Amino acid sequence: MNYQDLISYCQQDWEDYTEHDFVNQLATGDLNKYAFFHYLKQDYLFLKHYARAYALAVFKSSTLAEMREPLPGLNALLESEMNHHIEYCQTWGLSAEEMEAEPEDFGTVCYTRYVLDTGMAGDRTDLFTALAPCAIGYAVVGQRLGQWPETKLEGNPYRSWVELYSGEDYQSGVEETIRRLNAMLEEIPLESKRGHRLCEIFKTATRMEVAFWEQGMKAAQ
Numbered sequence: 632m633n634y635q636d637l638i639s640y641c642q643q644d645w646e647d648y649t650e651h652d653f654v655n656q657l658a659t660g661d662l663n664k665y666a667f668f669h670y671l672k673q674d675y676l677f678l679k680h681y682a683r684a685y686a687l688a689v690f691k692s693s694t695l696a697e698m699r700e701p702l703p704g705l706n707a708l709l710e711s712e713m714n715h716h717i718e719y720c721q722t723w724g725l726s727a728e729e730m731e732a733e734p735e736d737f738g739t740v741c742y743t744r745y746v747l748d749t750g751m752a753g754d755r756t757d758l759f760t761a762l763a764p765c766a767i768g769y770a771v772v773g774q775r776l777g778q779w780p781e782t783k784l785e786g787n788p789y790r791s792w793v794e795l796y797s798g799e800d801y802q803s804g805v806e807e808t809i810r811r812l813n814a815m816l817e818e819i820p821l822e823s824k825r826g827h828r829l830c831e832i833f834k835t836a837t838r839m840e841v842a843f844w845e846q847g848m849k850a851a852q
């Protein structure tokens with residue numbers, strides 16, 4: 632099997648995630664600012680736990696080569712994505728310390744602890760499968776918005792977000808993630824118990840991504 636099989640298994644959930652109103656409104660600049668602000672603060676907390684899950688990938692490795700594999704992704708997460716969120720929130724007058732002190736919303740707790748639990752209970756392949764919708768989905772969103780005729784960059788308050796995820800650095804990092812995931816999945820038959828379990832992990836994390844957009848939307852109501 633390969634990563635496309637994981638997406639096909641939950642095609643509708645995948646489209647709900649990657650074509651969600653939240654991202655379309657981000658691209659046109661019409662998203663409610665409280666929805667985005669809540670999302671970004673929660674995403675800061677999300678990324679911290681997501682980084683812990685990446686670190687778990689080192690723990691779950693046996694060879695030195697495997698241990699080194701997650702490092703570029705972890706570095707991009709802690710530097711580029713986190714810095715973007717911190718700098719953006721500073722423009723709203725919110726400091727990094729205040730972001731740290733923000734209470735975790737339910738969707739943030741559920742998603743991050745699901746990924747960590749899946750990784751702790753399973754092996755490296757389970758862990759990378761649970762991590763995959765996050766990385767791959769945002770690359771798909773970024774690529775789509777980068778080409779979408781409705782996307783507006785000039786005067787869009789969310790321009791930096793669109794540029795971060797449609798940018799070359801993020802896109803090439805995810806290409807590497809896909810290559811690694813495909814190498815792990817290669818020997819696993821899709822129609823096996825193991826294949827089915829991995830599809831279910833990917834599907835659950837994808838549904839959590841939809842809930843994460845919804846959590847942002849709800850904050851504006």
Ligand SMILES: Cc1ncc(CN)c(N)n1
Pocket residue numbers: 674677678712764765766769840843
């Ligand atoms: C919830 C979520 N999912 C994915 C990404 C992209 N790394 C993110 N920043 N936040």
